[in-house]
Amino acid sequence: MKYHNITKADMLNGEGLRVVLWSSGCIHHCPACQNALTWDEFDGLDFDDDAIKEIYAELENDWCSGLTLSGGDPLFIPNRETIKNLVSNVKKLYPNKTIWSYTGYTWEELMDQVKTDKNLQGILENIDVLLDGRFVLKEAEEKLRYVGSANQRIIDVPKTLANNNEIVLYIDNSDIIEAKKKKEVNG
Numbered sequence: 001m002k003y004h005n006i007t008k009a010d011m012l013n014g015e016g017l018r019v020v021l022w023s024s025g026c027i028h029h030c031p032a033c034q035n036a037l038t039w040d041e042f043d044g045l046d047f048d049d050d051a052i053k054e055i056y057a058e059l060e061n062d063w064c065s066g067l068t069l070s071g072g073d074p075l076f077i078p079n080r081e082t083i084k085n086l087v088s089n090v091k092k093l094y095p096n097k098t099i100w101s102y103t104g105y106t107w108e109e110l111m112d113q114v115k116t117d118k119n120l121q122g123i124l125e126n127i128d129v130l131l132d133g134r135f136v137l138k139e140a141e142e143k144l145r146y147v148g149s150a151n152q153r154i155i156d157v158p159k160t161l162a163n164n165n166e167i168v169l170y171i172d173n174s175d176i177i178e179a180k181k182k183k184e185v186n187g
Contacts, residue, residue: 001025001082002044004037004072006054009064014100014129014146016065019058023047023069023083025076028104030135034148038072047082055086059094066098066128075103075110080119087126100129107132107155111165129170130155143176150177 002024007013010020025041026033038044045051058064067090074083087099101123103110107130114120124130131146132153139149146154156170 001047001079002041003047003051004044006051006058008058010068012146013068013070013102014066014098017063018065018068018100019055020068020070021047021051021055021074021086023071023074023076023079025079026071026073026104027076028073028134030104030137032137032140033135035071041072041076041078052086052089055090056093059090059097064097066094066100069099069101069127071102073104074101075105075120075123077117080117080123084119084122084126087123091126098128099126100131101127102131104134105132107153107160107165107167124157124161127157130157141176141180143180144173145171145176147173150180 003022004024005022007020009017011017013020022038024038024044026039029039055067059067069083090097090099110120114124132155133151136149136151139151141150144150153167154169154171156168159168160166
């Protein structure tokens with residue numbers, strides 16, 4: 001797997017101060033994507049032991065709330081084995097840290113894929129929050145918490161899995177979406 005960057009003390013991609021891995025590779029190619037340079041799976045740096053050690057060094061800090069996976073798409077199929085190994089190890093070594101992951105896939109698409117993808121199953125079993133769905137420019141809203149467009153959801157993965165895959169939101173942005181709709185109607 002390739003990656004573009006490891007961001008330290010990030011406040012924009014999940015709750016608290018986090019370490020963020022920006023993976024390479026994405027098939028979604030959303031118009032107006034803020035990270036289009038990460039689409040090419042062959043571009044970037046090799047995700048090697050040094051990169052893993054860099055992430056672990058950040059997670060060792062008391063102030064670090066956890067790991068966020070972004071990109072590209074961390075759940076890009078060729079990335080999944082590496083991501084599964086990373087999140088499994090992070091969960092074992094740092095059980096009090098949370099793991100968030102962005103993806104252009106919807107929860108429903110992932111539930112179809114998980115039936116035949118053990119790597120995806122291993123990822124979902126170890127992440128706490130999934131921010132799902134493609135970025136849709138016409139649904140963009142800058143006031144949304146942690147996502148860019150109104151179609152994207154912030155899912156509590158353990159609760160959703162325990163609830164027979166009936167989605168349980170970790171953060172509900174519907175108040176912001178409704179306020180925007182009301183403002184558009186009222187001018």
